[in-house]
Amino acid sequence: EPEVTQTPSHQVTQMGQEVILRCVPISNHLYFYWYRQILGQKVEFLVSFYNNEISEKSEIFDDQFSVERPDGSNFTLKIRSTKLEDSAMYFCASRGQGGQPQHFGDGTRLSIL
Amino acid sequence: SQQGEEDPQALSIQEGENATMNCSYKTSINNLQWYRQNSGRGLVHLILIRSNEREKHSGRLRVTLDTSKKSSSLLITASRAADTASYFCATDVSPGANNLFFGTGTRLTVIP
Numbered sequence: 001e002p003e004v005t006q007t008p009s010h011q012v013t014q015m016g017q018e019v020i021l022r023c024v025p026i027s028n029h030l031y032f033y034w035y036r037q038i039l040g041q042k043v044e045f046l047v048s049f050y051n052n053e054i055s056e057k058s059e060i061f062d063d064q065f066s067v068e069r070p071d072g073s074n075f076t077l078k079i080r081s082t083k084l085e086d087s088a089m090y091f092c093a094s095r096g097q098g099g100q101p102q103h104f105g106d107g108t109r110l111s112i113l
Numbered sequence: 114s115q116q117g118e119e120d121p122q123a124l125s126i127q128e129g130e131n132a133t134m135n136c137s138y139k140t141s142i143n144n145l146q147w148y149r150q151n152s153g154r155g156l157v158h159l160i161l162i163r164s165n166e167r168e169k170h171s172g173r174l175r176v177t178l179d180t181s182k183k184s185s186s187l188l189i190t191a192s193r194a195a196d197t198a199s200y201f202c203a204t205d206v207s208p209g210a211n212n213l214f215f216g217t218g219t220r221l222t223v224i225p
Contacts, residue, residue, distance in 0.1 A: 004155075031211065033212060033213075035213075035215075042201075042215050042216065042217050042218065043156065043201065043203075043213075043215040044215070045212045045213060045214065045215075048211075048212045055212075056207065056212055091155060091156065093156075095211070099143065099144060099161070099163065099205075099211070101146055101158040101161045102146075102158065102211075102213060103158060104148075104155045104156040104157070104158075105155050106154055106155040107154070107155050109153075
């Protein structure tokens with residue numbers, strides 16, 4: 001069964017550094033998402049992406065965040081200048097047309113030191 | 114906030130028993146989805162129920178939806194130790210991108 005894959009599984013970065021989290025969505029999916037989960041808390045929506053542009057974004061997704069689909073397969077989340085509070089598990093998800101469910105990757109654990 | 118709340122926060126049962134988890138939400142929805150998360154892993158989609166559906170089954174899973182009460186329940190029958198995980202409901206409220214709003218989760222422990 002096709003899967004959403006995320007790399008790396010764990011990223012450790014110094015505060016203030018830029019970080020790029022990578023995702024390969026399921027190949028025929030058209031809608032892409034990033035979510036985050038701070039340890040012990042609920043999963044929070046960050047941003048959705050469709051037709052090469054952001055569809056919706058949450059309050060969390062401020063100017064420090066950006067997303068890109070640089071080619072036909074990858075979907076990336078960039079945090080320009082990381083803060084301690086960015087430490088979380090970041091999940092990528094994708095879905096197909098219509099009211100189909102979102103499929104999630106296993107996440108990238110981001111640790112900011 | 115559209116985010117749901119699950120009840121109970123934690124549930125511990127013996128293998129073979131049924132487990133029922135509840136979810137309440139605040140706004141109108143397109144659909145409601147249940148996901149499972151094993152510790153430190155990603156979210157696995159279990160079942161999707163649309164706003165015009167009242168009940169749905171998938172294997173040992175049964176989901177109900179009451180839009181008048183803005184609530185849903187997930188029943189796992191004949192539980193197994195491998196069902197031990199956190200279970201989340203997620204609501205899809207927007208007609209466009211369909212981003213999900215997750216609840217707080219129920220931590221289910223099935224004792225062998």
